[in-house]
Amino acid sequence: MEIRRLGPEDAEAFSVVRLEALQKDPDAFGATYEDEKKRTLEEWKERLSQTSPSESGFFGAFSDGEIVGTIGFFRHKGTKARHKVAIVSMYVRESHRGSGLAAGLMNAAIDYLRGLGDVDQVQLAVVTTNPAAVRFYEKMGFATYGFEKRALRVGDQYFDEALMYLLFE
Template sequence: MEIRQLGPEDAQAFAACRLEALQKDPDAFGSTYEDERNRTLEEWQERLTQTPGENAFFGAFEKGEIVGTIGFFRHKGRKVRHKGAIVSMYVREVHRGSGVAAGLMHAALDYIRGLGDVDQVQLAVVTTNPAAVRFYEKMGFQTYGFEKRALKVGEHYFDETHMYMLIE
């Protein structure tokens, strides 16, 4: 398995994986398949154009095929630039439990540590996915909050657990 930072040249593979994630686990993401399926290739490429120190996406590849993704975004304001967020974590079902998720998380955390000025990373995870909550806890994240009705899909609400990790 190869894990590496994604760039604009990975836009088609990233888009396919992201759209699959939104279809298979629609309650796990803030965006929807309907919102993202009409993005142009240029929009996907722009999303993967790295702004050093601000954002990054990583992909896990097995035999040249993308099998998982993870993203990082730094908070923008002066008073919150020391924090960032893990977003868009997804591993294709057949690869779950194989270490792909941990590899992706380690790649993102190594990138964040390498920035040198981010000392807190946050994420949100739907409470209907206890395996994801356990995974993040195993990786060192701690719960700091709970948001009732964080997401709404149709007439159904989903609560989120908010987690953080201090970067030493």
């Protein structure tokens, strides 16, 4: 299993996995399949561009050359908030769940963020209807600091999110 930072050359494969995630787990992400499928290949490439590698990016886990899991991050803007980074878009294909791949992806992202030297807090939001994901993040050292009611809406159904953080010592 290889885990590495994704670049524009991974755009097509990344888009396939991202769209799969949005179809299989629509309530777990802020984006929708309908919106994301409209992106052009150039837009996917731009999303994976590493022009500002300390500001945002994605990591991919590969099995036999195929992306089987992803995790993204973006740094908060503004001088007073630049020490915080948000983890986004974590997804592992069903065929690789339970294999430790999710922990590998999270560790790769955390190691990268620690290596930047000026990040000391990692945040994420997770829908409360996914207790397995909440437990996973807790096992990775994240603690809950709040809840957002009705954070996401899919049709007429609302989803609450647990807001979690990990402090670097």
